[in-house]
Amino acid sequence: MFRKVLxxxxxxxAVRIIRACRELGIKPVAIYSEADVESLHxxxxxxxxxxxPAPSSQSYLNIDAIIAAAKAVNADAxxxxxxxxxxxAGFARAVTAAGLTFIGPSADAMETMGSKxxxxxxxxxxxxxxxxxxxxxxxxxxEALATAEEFGYPVMLKAAAGxxxxxxxxxxxxxxxxxxxxxxxxxxAAAFGDSSLYLEKAVERPRHIEIQIFADTHGNVxxxxxxxxxxxxxxxxxxxxxxxxxxxxxxxxxxGEAAVKIGKTVDYTGAGTVEFLLADxxxxxxxxxxxxxxxxxxxxxxxxxxxxxxxxxFLVASGEPxxxxxxxxxxxxxxxxxxxxxxxxxxxxxxxxxxxxxxxEPAGPGIRVDSGVANGSEVSIYYDPMIAxxxxxxxxxxxxxxxxxxxxxxxxxTGITTTLPFFREVVGDEEFVAGRLDTGFIAxxxxxHAAPVEPPQExxxxxxIAAAIHYARTQQPAFVQPGANGRWKMAARAxxxxxxxxx
Amino acid sequence: xxxxxxxxxxxxxLNVQIDGESVRAxxxxxxxxxxxxxxxxxxYLFFRDAEVHECRVNKVQDGFDVSLHERSxxxxxxxxxxxxxxxxxxxxxxxxxxITAPMPGKVVRVHIETGAAVEKGAGVIVVEAxxxxxxxxxxxxxxxxxxxVKPGDTVNAGDxxxxxx
Numbered sequence: 001m002f003r004k005v006l007x008x009x010x011x012x013x014a015v016r017i018i019r020a021c022r023e024l025g026i027k028p029v030a031i032y033s034e035a036d037v038e039s040l041h042x043x044x045x046x047x048x049x050x051x052x053p054a055p056s057s058q059s060y061l062n063i064d065a066i067i068a069a070a071k072a073v074n075a076d077a078x079x080x081x082x083x084x085x086x087x088x089a090g091f092a093r094a095v096t097a098a099g100l101t102f103i104g105p106s107a108d109a110m111e112t113m114g115s116k117x118x119x120x121x122x123x124x125x126x127x128x129x130x131x132x133x134x135x136x137x138x139x140x141x142x143e144a145l146a147t148a149e150e151f152g153y154p155v156m157l158k159a160a161a162g163x164x165x166x167x168x169x170x171x172x173x174x175x176x177x178x179x180x181x182x183x184x185x186x187x188x189a190a191a192f193g194d195s196s197l198y199l200e201k202a203v204e205r206p207r208h209i210e211i212q213i214f215a216d217t218h219g220n221v222x223x224x225x226x227x228x229x230x231x232x233x234x235x236x237x238x239x240x241x242x243x244x245x246x247x248x249x250x251x252x253x254x255x256g257e258a259a260v261k262i263g264k265t266v267d268y269t270g271a272g273t274v275e276f277l278l279a280d281x282x283x284x285x286x287x288x289x290x291x292x293x294x295x296x297x298x299x300x301x302x303x304x305x306x307x308x309x310x311x312x313x314f315l316v317a318s319g320e321p322x323x324x325x326x327x328x329x330x331x332x333x334x335x336x337x338x339x340x341x342x343x344x345x346x347x348x349x350x351x352x353x354x355x356x357x358x359x360x361e362p363a364g365p366g367i368r369v370d371s372g373v374a375n376g377s378e379v380s381i382y383y384d385p386m387i388a389x390x391x392x393x394x395x396x397x398x399x400x401x402x403x404x405x406x407x408x409x410x411x412x413x414t415g416i417t418t419t420l421p422f423f424r425e426v427v428g429d430e431e432f433v434a435g436r437l438d439t440g441f442i443a444x445x446x447x448x449h450a451a452p453v454e455p456p457q458e459x460x461x462x463x464x465i466a467a468a469i470h471y472a473r474t475q476q477p478a479f480v481q482p483g484a485n486g487r488w489k490m491a492a493r494a495x496x497x498x499x500x501x502x503x
Numbered sequence: 504x505x506x507x508x509x510x511x512x513x514x515x516x517l518n519v520q521i522d523g524e525s526v527r528a529x530x531x532x533x534x535x536x537x538x539x540x541x542x543x544x545x546x547y548l549f550f551r552d553a554e555v556h557e558c559r560v561n562k563v564q565d566g567f568d569v570s571l572h573e574r575s576x577x578x579x580x581x582x583x584x585x586x587x588x589x590x591x592x593x594x595x596x597x598x599x600x601x602i603t604a605p606m607p608g609k610v611v612r613v614h615i616e617t618g619a620a621v622e623k624g625a626g627v628i629v630v631e632a633x634x635x636x637x638x639x640x641x642x643x644x645x646x647x648x649x650x651x652v653k654p655g656d657t658v659n660a661g662d663x664x665x666x667x668x
Binding site: 350351352353354357382383384385408409415417420421424457459461462463464465466467469470471472474475 | 530572575660
């Protein structure tokens, strides 16, 4: 096992990895930018090295500075966490070239999975379905019609040059295809100056479901089941759970085996996640992409399987076999995670940097908080605004939701605006409680919850009274508690008493 | 202590009497008899009969931010004894509208020129913070009388980016 590991990351994930280091007797070394010198991940490390100024391009993405830091403290491995350099094959190669161990898969596997086309090829090679679609642009309406018949409706027309929904049309039957084809062409030409279209089979009400896999250097490749990550905004996950509310053992086995096949095809080692789109009605699934690192949402898998994924990453990277086999993986109960962001949910999730003036994190049965902040922490403008992850476990999904509601109510953060109020509404939402999740959830949720819930008059009044008292305490010293014993009065009395005794 | 409290866009009369740990407050005719404790600075614990209400008060730019029961309330306190013509009053009377930065960030684009006419709600300046670009909109229709920033400038929360008349 390693003696000393440098963690090339910040925030909650750096703190999480430091915890695993401590349990394994590894000395953790943090890196930090000039903006992060007082941050939590630095305070809980044994050693910490500044790698550059605040912008991540000059610090947390500065490969030379990070490797120099690892050499300077005499570390024997680097853990990249997630984000930043975690999926940078060049970084993995540079770490190895410097004589250090990179805690993650091989640079080759990272490269294969890093490109959309080679990743899709690897999936096809493994016999795993990808969303059927044309590779080249359609040349005519006749070709579009023939392809649509081949895939079966519904299909999606997409602008070859496009993005952002422009030149995109969902077509449910052959009768609608011609007009959709023509409008999509016009839109694509107007938006991108290129009218060429391609066609994909449409996945209706798609769920975003991913499979955690783990592979060691002894030929073991196992899966740890699925995570449901359908609740997303701006293509970013905000709530994840394990198992999926539509979990059935057969589907989990089929998706798990598909993910393991892909892992074997690319000779994968360490922790990885294979993402799929799942059609809600038909339960058909399609490979989307693979993340060659630890995921943000790994705690839900840990809570349900009981394994410590970061600990296993260290085991695998130091050449030891995984501590479990596929037969030893059992899923118990239900876990849900909320990503707490410094963003204003009432204002289109606008970032809300600032200083945390008060923080009280929830605790108690079934609660896990992976936090990157403390009282007084500064949430700066330079980095991702996620400040913590709240994960809960219950025997059933209903019990997990009860605990989540309770934990969200306990959670207090002041000084910055967070997504906590949004989550408090989500846990009471009928579709969420029923487990009817797909990637369109937040759009529908926003429509259902458009009207703000008015607080009780009593609370509004008490807020005004508290503000008035605070005003009196801080603005008008003379007003404070008339008749009370002030410090000056007490001191004067004590002094008077001393004089009296002496005489 | 007679004050006015502004919550949301409602201005209310507020009379608060503090006697040791007892508080008697009247707000728009509603009366509250409370017991008060202060477990830490800025934290006010009210007991109303057996009900417990924990309030946390933070001073913010133009008032206070009060958190209680999983919500936060922006409250402005107006003290008639200390009333003086502040900038706010000036701004409204002279028909000036300032476009301010809601948070620290970097100016990436400026869509307006001094002297140009703008519509209400038109995007005028784009500020980037936390990997997101945010478009500042003109709060009113009018003419741009000053622009205080250029692309590449770093701004702090509350900085006046431009003024529209």
